[in-house]
Amino acid sequence: MADSNVKVLGTWASPFVMRVRIALHLKSVGYEYVEENLLEAKSELLLKSNPVHKKVPVLIHGDKPVCESLIIVQYIDEVWTSAPSILPSDPYDRAESRFWAAYVNDKFFPALRRVLISTEEARKVAMAEILEGVVLLEEAFKKLSKGKAFFGGDNLGYVDLAVGSLLAWIKVIEKFTETEALSEAKTPSLAAWADCFSSHAAVKDVFPDVDKLVDFGMKLRAKFSKAATAAAATTTN
Amino acid sequence: MAAVKLLGVWVSPYNCRVICALKLKGIAYEYIEEDLLNKSPLLLQYNPVHKKIPVLVHDGRPICESAVILRYVDETWPQNPLSPTDPYERAVALFWIKFADDTTSSIAMIYLTTGEEQEKAAKECLEMLETIEEHGLIEGKKFFGGDEINMVDIAFCSVAHWLGVIEEVTGLKPFEPHKLPKLKSWILNFKSVPVIKESLPDIETMLAFFKGRREMVLASKSS
Numbered sequence: 163m164a165d166s167n168v169k170v171l172g173t174w175a176s177p178f179v180m181r182v183r184i185a186l187h188l189k190s191v192g193y194e195y196v197e198e199n200l201l202e203a204k205s206e207l208l209l210k211s212n213p214v215h216k217k218v219p220v221l222i223h224g225d226k227p228v229c230e231s232l233i234i235v236q237y238i239d240e241v242w243t244s245a246p247s248i249l250p251s252d253p254y255d256r257a258e259s260r261f262w263a264a265y266v267n268d269k270f271f272p273a274l275r276r277v278l279i280s281t282e283e284a285r286k287v288a289m290a291e292i293l294e295g296v297v298l299l300e301e302a303f304k305k306l307s308k309g310k311a312f313f314g315g316d317n318l319g320y321v322d323l324a325v326g327s328l329l330a331w332i333k334v335i336e337k338f339t340e341t342e343a344l345s346e347a348k349t350p351s352l353a354a355w356a357d358c359f360s361s362h363a364a365v366k367d368v369f370p371d372v373d374k375l376v377d378f379g380m381k382l383r384a385k386f387s388k389a390a391t392a393a394a395a396t397t398t399n
Numbered sequence: 400m401a402a403v404k405l406l407g408v409w410v411s412p413y414n415c416r417v418i419c420a421l422k423l424k425g426i427a428y429e430y431i432e433e434d435l436l437n438k439s440p441l442l443l444q445y446n447p448v449h450k451k452i453p454v455l456v457h458d459g460r461p462i463c464e465s466a467v468i469l470r471y472v473d474e475t476w477p478q479n480p481l482s483p484t485d486p487y488e489r490a491v492a493l494f495w496i497k498f499a500d501d502t503t504s505s506i507a508m509i510y511l512t513t514g515e516e517q518e519k520a521a522k523e524c525l526e527m528l529e530t531i532e533e534h535g536l537i538e539g540k541k542f543f544g545g546d547e548i549n550m551v552d553i554a555f556c557s558v559a560h561w562l563g564v565i566e567e568v569t570g571l572k573p574f575e576p577h578k579l580p581k582l583k584s585w586i587l588n589f590k591s592v593p594v595i596k597e598s599l600p601d602i603e604t605m606l607a608f609f610k611g612r613r614e615m616v617l618a619s620k621s622s
Contacts, residue, residue, distance in 0.1 A: 230494055237490040
């Protein structure tokens with residue numbers, strides 16, 4: 163049942179925004195999507211809805227703003243209680259899901275970002291972290307999926323959204339570094355899962371075009387290296 | 400064998416969060432002090448990914464990451480609920496718990512850095528405290544949880560107890576209580592709760608510990 167009065171403020175390239183949209187699709191909740199142009203100027207609505215961080219995604223339900231992608235996903239799961247649930251029902255399983263989502267946010271994503279924007283030395287270190295990370299995620303997948311197609315079992319779950327939203331960006335850094343992160347040889351379960359995830363009905367319309375994302379990634383990289391060079395020029399030892 | 404075990408380090412605010420939650424709910428637990436320079440096989444077994452404390456072990460199964468542990472404790476033992484029941488209020492609470500994680504890291508940066516880096520760390524910490532004052536604390540509300548403390552209050556234990564110690568040890572004082580009156584009141588209220596008083600580590604012992612740590616930081620920077 164579509165719920166009116168739901169807005170999502172986001173950008174097409176953001177994996178965090180993608181998580182929110184997938185969650186709403188899974189719950190069959192209709193929403194208005196507002197594309198923010200973060201490189202130009204942030205909208206009044208964004209600044210008002212997320213005054214602390216001024217970031218996307220923001221979910222606005224009625225007049226109430228919810229910020230931080232994983233928090234928004236949990237909110238969606240709790241408000242729209244139609245099946246399927248995104249988080250498991252057992253407290254220990256929930257804790258495991260939250261643990262892996264936190265790992266993705268706190269360790270894996272920052273390493274991805276460093277691969278994209280760092281200079282060569284730091285990039286190598288970051289890429290090594292990514293290669294270790296996918297091995298961890300492969301093990302996590304085998305444990306959580308219990309032989310089914312997704313981390314969440316038969317349906318997309320919290321960890322699927324947390325990890326899956328990064329797949330396009332993983333492809334970007336694979337192209338950039340000319341290194342395979344996910345492969346049938348090294349991470350067979352994740353490689354199979356990645357196909358299932360990206361072709362899922364709730365995902366495919368918001369999965370970004372990888373070539374477009376590569377272009378965007380290179381722009382981001384240029385922007386950050388300019389800033390880093392400028393900062394280095396103004397600091398003294 | 401105790402059904403609930405906590406692997407921790409006495410001086411960690413993340414560890415303190417878990418102790419506060421367990422005590423508030425009246426949950427009996429066995430505490431195991433870890434030596435982070437010599438991590439136990441148990442810790443490495445229970446938290447192979449991060450090898451960090453705190454780790455809660457319940458009926459032999461480990462739960463890692465303090466924010467995840469807080470929610471697990473609250474969902475498993477329903478007495479003295481530590482989070483709002485309304486989904487929106489809960490989303491707001493989770494937002495501030497994440498903010499508390501960032502604030503706790505920024506407080507640590509003040510004693511871990513020197514020179515310009517340290518000035519930057521102090522400035523960032525102050526900005527976070529100002530954000531808490533402006534957006535997190537509501538006039539007239541005693542705690543983040545309302546009349547009773549909840550997991551948001553617990554998550555901010557670093558602000559209530561660690562910040563003052565770090566300020567004393569480094570001589571940098573980003574927090575000026577008269578400028579942030581709501582935060583000043585919250586700290587007093589929080590530290591007056593009997594269970595919290597019992598759970599916070601002793602100040603003198605903390606001062607000695609952080610003085611030693613600070614000397615190590617300064618020594619490593621000057622070589």
